Amino acid sequence: MKFVSSLIVSCAAVLLASSSLNAEEVNKVCPISGKPVNPVITTVYEGQTYAFAEDACRAKWVAARESSLYHKLGGKAAIDAAVESFYKKVLADDRIKDFFSDINMTAQRRKQKAFLSAAFGGPTPWTGKDMRKAHENLPGLNETHFNAVAENLQKTLEELKVPKDLIDQVMTIAASTKDDVLNRKPKAK
Ligand code: HEM
Known part of the structure; x- marks a missing residue:
């Protein structure tokens, strides 16, 4: 006892x-x-x-x-690695690098990891700015710049050998932010 x-x-x-x-x-x-x-x-x-x-x-x-895209991509470690590699490409890309010249890139990488993780169904919701607010003070930002960013994201995932169906899902989510990032009215359906 x-x-x-x-x-x-x-x-x-x-x-x-x-x-x-x-x-x-x-x-x-x-x-x-x-x-x-x-x-x-x-x-x-x-x-x-x-x-x-x-x-x-x-x-x-x-x-x-x-069942989340986040999990299928490999979770936190995979998304962190992808964002690191993505911003290396962005900062080397003459079409868009100047947008980031005054930006604290340590904070930017951290925010992008958090944003994409949430958008892909990760465990933590996004608590930063919405995409319209985040990009409203970037003079001259247009569709060519958006497409360059998307191209860098796609190339990053291809280099990391992410399966094509998952890359397509990522690119669909990225494209869904376009009107907000470019501060445009959403197209009528
Ligand atoms: C798939 C499209 C995009 C996504 C998902 C995205 C995501 C983000 C996120 C999460 C932030 C941080 C927001 C915050 O502070 O809370 C941000 C900021 C920023 N983004 Fe984007 N972005 C996209 C496209 C672009 C494009 C096309 C450019 C320019 C070429 C760009 C340039 C910037 C810059 C310069 C900032 C920092 C703004 C500041 O701190 O004042 N982004 N973006």
Whole structure:
């Protein structure tokens, strides 16, 4: 009996220690229902713990991650590597490099990784500027520049040997930002 109770105390201590270790990192609001989380309903994705209000929320979230373009591309490591390589091309491209001459490229790479990750169905929503706001102060920005950026993105993915069907999905998502990036009215359908 003494053994059992000391075992319970040790287990409780371990649980308390691990929950306090993760406390700052774990979300308080369920990403599916928007309700407060139940701290025992969790999953770990790419080393980060996510908490949910209900088992059903967790199941929905996990299924969305597994079927996402983000996951198929190889997750965080693959997208980070692609963005690094993409901006090397952009900064070497005479058609567009001047747009970035006064830009903090460390911040820009970080933002682009976060934006694309969210757009491809990654675990963290985009909290930066919307694409219209982000590009509204770039004088002279036009379709030729947009197409040059898209071309660099496509070349990057081809060099990384990403399968063609996934590249097509990425390029469709990139194209969906065009009217906003160029500050144009969306074309009537
Ligand atoms: C697929 C199209 C594009 C996407 C997804 C994209 C994405 C982004 C993102 C996520 C940001 C950061 C927004 C923030 O600060 O919260 C940004 C900023 C910026 N983008 Fe783009 N972009 C695209 C096209 C372009 C093009 C065509 C150019 C110019 C050739 C461009 C030049 C810039 C510059 C210079 C900034 C920094 C603006 C500033 O900090 O004031 N982008 N873009």
